[in-house]
Amino acid sequence: ALRRGNSASSSAHLLRRGFSSESAPERKVAVLGAAGGIGQPLALLMKLNPLVSKLALYDIAGTPGVAADVSHINTRSEVAGYMGEEQLGQALEGCDIVVIPAGVPRKPGMTRDDLFNINAGIVKSLCTAIAKYCPHAIVNMISNPVNSTVPIAAEVFKKAGTYDEKKLFGVTTLDVVRAKTFYAGKAKVPVGGVDVPVVGGHAGITILPLFSQATPKANNLSDEDITALTKRTQDGGTEVVEAKAGKGSATLSMAYAGAVFADACLKGLNGVQDVVECSFVQSSITELPFFASKVRLGKNGVEEVLGLGPLSDYEKQGLESLKPELKSSIEKGIKFVNQS
Ligand code: NAD
Ligand code: LMR
Helix, strand or coil: CHHHHHHHHHHHHHHHHHCCCCCCCCCEEEEECCCCCCHHHHHHHHHCCCCCCEEEEEECCCHHHHHHHHHCCCCCCEEEEEECHHHHHHHHCCCCEEEECCCCCCCCCCCHHHHHHHHHHHHHHHHHHHHHHCCCCEEEECCCCHHHHHHHHHHHHHHHCCCCHHHEEECCHHHHHHHHHHHHHHHCCCHHHCECCEEECCCHHHEEECHHHCECCCCCCCHHHHHHHHHHHHCHHHHHHHHHCCCCCCCHHHHHHHHHHHHHHHHHHCCCCCEEEEEEEECCCCCCCEEEEEEEEECCEEEEECCCCCCCHHHHHHHHHHHHHHHHHHHHHHHHHHHC
């Protein structure tokens, strides 16, 4: 009997390690801003992720409808909607990952920094609640300007005494998604196998795709092609803002990118090996305190911030040109929390 007991429990253990959908560890994910343009499709994609067992959908309005709708999908997670600040604590309690797409999007003619005045306050108040209700959660920051909202979150957490640099991520996955798509199109290679690291930050020239490290290698691209690909990646957000002509910015591709990044964080938490994604994190690979680069994800969030690797002369120039803007956006975020 003892033997049978042992073998039953060890196969249960193996199943758990294998993370088939029903046996993966319990993981609660919250989306803050869940009724928005990104929030709704992101809620859908997180509901489809078998690694999620509880999905908390929070917004200042509209979440009961989104939650009721998404909750009818016959996948693993239990869905609950939370509306208004008095329900924010409940939404956050017990969270492993909090994804934040709350805040206003750009209209044509605006920079991401033009969103600072409204979004900085939103991010600050949401992060204050995270520090209180789920201080150990991994935070995936989508709200713009990411180059400033991530430092804002770090300062709020530092003030609350909960800051863990391994658990704060600016989501730059959409830059990688775009770089892969544009590169595959230009190089005429199947997009499924393409990888392109994107480093720096998430605004204009601070977005630095490293096409010299793109795989598979393409020998058919000229310097002009690389310049055009770089500019298109840097201006990808603006391309969508202009096409939407006043109705907001990227939402569907962003929801996809956000779901990819949250899935990578979940896999890291669950002990899957070699999960690597680009993200804007606390970093010492340049002189700037935050920088996007490849990051290895693990059980505690960031396991290792990977270096830049060899850069082409064009990329070296791009790196030097982006530093002043990125530095001032980071400082603006830090100053916002310490002055208010
Ligand atoms: P949206 O206006 O459609 O949705 C934003 C949602 O946030 C709304 O539902 C709103 O009610 C909610 N919200 C506002 N204040 C809130 C608060 N205090 N608490 C909770 N929710 C709150 O905008 P969107 O298109 O979903 O974009 C959201 C943000 O994501 C913008 O700042 C945008 O610039 C940014 N964004 C970032 C990336 C990226 O790559 N990181 C990509 C696209 C968009
Ligand atoms: C994007 O890259 O699409 C987002 O940052 C939204 C924007 O304002 O461009």
